[in-house]
Amino acid sequence: MSEERSIPLPRESENLIGHEAAESAMAEAVASGKIPHAWLITGPSGIGKATLAYRFARHVLSGAGAADEGPGLFGDELPKTAVGMHVARENPVFAQVAAGSHPDMLVIERGYDEKRKKMRGEIVVDDVRQIGSFLRLTPSLGGWRVVVLDSADEMNRNAANAVLKLLEEPPRQALLLLVSHAPGRLLPTIRSRCRVLRLGPLSDAQVSELLKQHVPELDAATSETLVALSEGSIGRALSLAADGGIDALRELFKALGNYPQVSDLAVLELADRWTRAVKAEESDPFETGVGLLDWWLGRTARDAAAGEAPVDRIPGMGAAAERLAATLGPAGIADRRASITSMIGRGSRLSLDKRQMLVDAFQMLGPDHAAP
Numbered sequence: 197m198s199e200e201r202s203i204p205l206p207r208e209s210e211n212l213i214g215h216e217a218a219e220s221a222m223a224e225a226v227a228s229g230k231i232p233h234a235w236l237i238t239g240p241s242g243i244g245k246a247t248l249a250y251r252f253a254r255h256v257l258s259g260a261g262a263a264d265e266g267p268g269l270f271g272d273e274l275p276k277t278a279v280g281m282h283v284a285r286e287n288p289v290f291a292q293v294a295a296g297s298h299p300d301m302l303v304i305e306r307g308y309d310e311k312r313k314k315m316r317g318e319i320v321v322d323d324v325r326q327i328g329s330f331l332r333l334t335p336s337l338g339g340w341r342v343v344v345l346d347s348a349d350e351m352n353r354n355a356a357n358a359v360l361k362l363l364e365e366p367p368r369q370a371l372l373l374l375v376s377h378a379p380g381r382l383l384p385t386i387r388s389r390c391r392v393l394r395l396g397p398l399s400d401a402q403v404s405e406l407l408k409q410h411v412p413e414l415d416a417a418t419s420e421t422l423v424a425l426s427e428g429s430i431g432r433a434l435s436l437a438a439d440g441g442i443d444a445l446r447e448l449f450k451a452l453g454n455y456p457q458v459s460d461l462a463v464l465e466l467a468d469r470w471t472r473a474v475k476a477e478e479s480d481p482f483e484t485g486v487g488l489l490d491w492w493l494g495r496t497a498r499d500a501a502a503g504e505a506p507v508d509r510i511p512g513m514g515a516a517a518e519r520l521a522a523t524l525g526p527a528g529i530a531d532r533r534a535s536i537t538s539m540i541g542r543g544s545r546l547s548l549d550k551r552q553m554l555v556d557a558f559q560m561l562g563p564d565h566a567a568p
Contacts, residue, residue, distance in 0.1 A: 206346075207294050209247045212244055212251055213402050215244055216280075218237075218395055219281055220280070222248075223281050226255065226256065231256075233372065235252070235391050235393060237375050237395065238393070240396075242430055242432045243396070243397055243431065244395065244398070244430070245376075245395055246347075253293060256339065257301060257340065303343075303344045304344070305323075305346055307322070307323045317544065318350050324345070330343065331362065331372075340371055341371070342370075342371045344373045347376055348376045348386070349377055396428070397427060398429070400423050400428075403429075404423050439481075441484055441488060442510065444481065449510060449515075450462065451463055452520075453512055467551045467555055470485040471550040471554065482550045486554075489536070494533060495517075496520055532565070535560050539557065
């Protein structure tokens with residue numbers, strides 16, 4: 197996405213839609229003066245979990261939940277009834293959080309690998325090592341110190357163990373906010389030491405409303421398609437809109453048009469398009485494409501297992517799903533998906549040829565491929 201991006205990052209978003217109950221639970225904890233030191237915010241990807249985490253951080257860093265339960269840092273009385281955690285864009289804390297410059301907030305994400313010149317595939321122990329020293333410092337502005345870890349699923353075991361030690365002996369006036377798309381991947385001991393908030397998918401109406409806010413130039417037909425494909429995730433809808441996702445899906449289903457027979461030429465043409473060179477400010481069509489392939493295989497396996505008829509959101513989508521389910525069955529699709537995910541993950545870590553990885557992925561979808 198270019199520097200002219202109109203879609204705000206979670207830390208830049210002033211509004212939150214669809215998670216009023218979770219927000220109220222956080223606000224009530226702050227108002228009570230008894231705030232759990234660690235929160236695990238879970239749910240599908242792209243529904244607003246990180247947006248809620250930053251909203252909570254702004255609320256606390258603006259003076260709510262002071263240790264003595266007296267007036268906040270800006271002289272405002274703490275709320276007697278929790279109704280929300282809105283902090284206006286004009287508040288200096290909002291600008292600091294958005295810029296990542298607030299002295300009492302630390303954000304942990306996947307780091308940049310200088311050797312490979314790309315983002316790491318996981319959060320490593322060096323990424324989280326700074327949390328301990330940060331939380332032990334006295335808050336610069338006299339309130340809380342807040343850490344946002346996005347996403348906790350990406351921690352390797354060493355990083356997870358380092359975070360667990362912090363959760364076992366948390367410093368005073370410190371908050372750790374963990375964002376998780378798949379909490380089952382986390383250590384049970386991490387989950388047990390957090391207050392868990394489970395967020396659900398957004399409604400179609402909410403996704404549509406957010407699309408109008410962030411991408412007002414979309415025509416009605418494209419917006420309707422994006423809502424249908426989003427499965428309640430505004431993140432997925434925006435990614436499809438911004439990263440050429442709809443075109444990538446059309447190319448995918450065109451290549452699978454005669455499945456279980458797959459044309460080598462069609463696959464090679466798709467691989468050429470998905471592995472083209474991109475400028476630094478552009479999204480990577482390979483990452484977009486393999487992400488959509490993984491999503492579609494997962495959706496098709498779930499629909500087949502539930503006995504639900506596939507839906508033709510994109511021309512060829514329903515027919516390809518129907519033939520795939522009839523050929524492999526839900527268990528076979530799930531096995532192929534796992535094999536493809538493992539192969540591409542391993543290949544990406546080793547910087548193998550992306551074009552060959554895509555060719556191999558389509559071969560794995562064949563009915564004669566030996567499942568693991």
